[in-house]
Amino acid sequence: MSEGKFIYLAGFGIEKRILLATAKNIREVFYSPVRFSYSSKPVSFGYDPVRKQYCAGKLLEYISRVYFPDMLKLIAIFPFDLYEEGLNFVFGIAQLGGTYAVVSTYRLFDPNERLYFERIFKEVNHELGHSFGLTHCKTLGCVMNFSNSLWEVDAKGRFFCEKCNKILPKP
Numbered sequence: 743m744s745e746g747k748f749i750y751l752a753g754f755g756i757e758k759r760i761l762l763a764t765a766k767n768i769r770e771v772f773y774s775p776v777r778f779s780y781s782s783k784p785v786s787f788g789y790d791p792v793r794k795q796y797c798a799g800k801l802l803e804y805i806s807r808v809y810f811p812d813m814l815k816l817i818a819i820f821p822f823d824l825y826e827e828g829l830n831f832v833f834g835i836a837q838l839g840g841t842y843a844v845v846s847t848y849r850l851f852d853p854n855e856r857l858y859f860e861r862i863f864k865e866v867n868h869e870l871g872h873s874f875g876l877t878h879c880k881t882l883g884c885v886m887n888f889s890n891s892l893w894e895v896d897a898k899g900r901f902f903c904e905k906c907n908k909i910l911p912k913p
């Protein structure tokens with residue numbers, strides 16, 4: 743992983759322990775140090791009052807204003823339901839090969855906390871994978887499998903397959 747750089751993890755209006763657990767997951771999967779920031783207040787940026795959802799692209803734009811020299815990536819977690827034009831909802835969004843990514847916990851919830859957290863880790867790792875330039879992968883169980891339903895999220899793992907792993911920066 744790039745020397746002296748951090749993956750920044752920002753939480754807006756989500757539980758702090760979700761962030762702590764997600765930071766641990768990122769360290770394990772990306773071998774990267776993590777810095778996190780936490781805001782108990784959700785933002786109102788990108789809200790569409792007709793759809794009653796937040797525009798994922800606009801939230802991506804919102805977090806793109808943040809930059810630190812030691813920032814390798816910035817991934818933000820929001821509790822809101824996200825959409826993109828032409829899609830009913832998205833679990834997350836990222837700039838392919840870019841710096842910024844967004845994930846929503848809204849549709850990932852399950853009373854079984856272990857399952858709920860695991861889903862968040864998968865979507866975070868998936869969107870970070872896009873930010874590292876990875877596209878969707880068909881290898882069984884790879885976190886870069888496309889998922890547009892909870893069934894698909896649950897069917898994949900939180901790790902990258904060998905082929906995808908080769909593209910990620912090495913520690």
Ligand SMILES: [Zn+2]
Binds near residue numbers: 878889
């Ligand atoms: Zn994807």
Ligand SMILES: [Zn+2]
Binds near residue numbers: 884887902906907
């Ligand atoms: Zn893969």
